[in-house]
Amino acid sequence: MLDARELTPSDHISGEELRARGPQAVTIASVTKVEMSSLDPNKKIKKPRGVISFREEGARPWVINKTNRIILQNVFGGGRCGKQPGGPDEHADGLCNNTAHWVGQRIGLGATTQQLGQETTDGIIVVGADCLDAPLVVEVKLPNKKPRKYTVSPPNGRQSRAQSQVQQRRADVDPNTGERVPGVEA
Numbered sequence: 001m002l003d004a005r006e007l008t009p010s011d012h013i014s015g016e017e018l019r020a021r022g023p024q025a026v027t028i029a030s031v032t033k034v035e036m037s038s039l040d041p042n043k044k045i046k047k048p049r050g051v052i053s054f055r056e057e058g059a060r061p062w063v064i065n066k067t068n069r070i071i072l073q074n075v076f077g078g079g080r081c082g083k084q085p086g087g088p089d090e091h092a093d094g095l096c097n098n099t100a101h102w103v104g105q106r107i108g109l110g111a112t113t114q115q116l117g118q119e120t121t122d123g124i125i126v127v128g129a130d131c132l133d134a135p136l137v138v139e140v141k142l143p144n145k146k147p148r149k150y151t152v153s154p155p156n157g158r159q160s161r162a163q164s165q166v167q168q169r170r171a172d173v174d175p176n177t178g179e180r181v182p183g184v185e186a
């Protein structure tokens with residue numbers, strides 16, 4: 001099938017295509033600030049916006065919004081960026097504020113429903129990060145909006161390893177009697 005949505009590819013990765021194709025894993029190549037038009041067609045102004053490019057071939061850049069900026073600051077915070085701060089502000093409040101530390105990090109992007117002016121559209125949201133060992137819940141408070149919680153997951157393999165360890169621990173117990181089954185290692 002030639003998907004009609006692929007007839008007019010945008011210069012940037014879109015929530016619509018992530019909705020159609022499912023979440024995508026990408027590795028951050030660069031974080032820059034560029035002057036560009038507002039995504040809201042009703043606002044004909046140019047303003048600086050953060051753009052994240054990726055290492056994967058064919059992965060188009062991502063125009064980051066405030067929600068995702070806050071999520072990434074939290075995801076790479078808490079020492080998870082693996083870098084030493086060069087100044088006191090760089091890792092203030094458990095956040096990673098130095099975008100140079102974000103380069104090389106692998107994250108998962110998925111689709112979310114967002115309000116853009118009067119319209120409800122598909123937006124992009126961070127759904128996973130390789131630097132996580134456990135799901136991370138980030139509460140984002142934007143002005144004039146209800147606080148919203150977003151869960152960012154560790155890589156699938158790491159999560160399923162943890163789950164299979166739980167299952168292995170249960171394997172030594174008889175599911176009917178709850179008694180230990182001899183010969184099965186805990």
Ligand SMILES: [Zn+2]
Binds near residue numbers: 090096097101
């Ligand atoms: Zn950092």
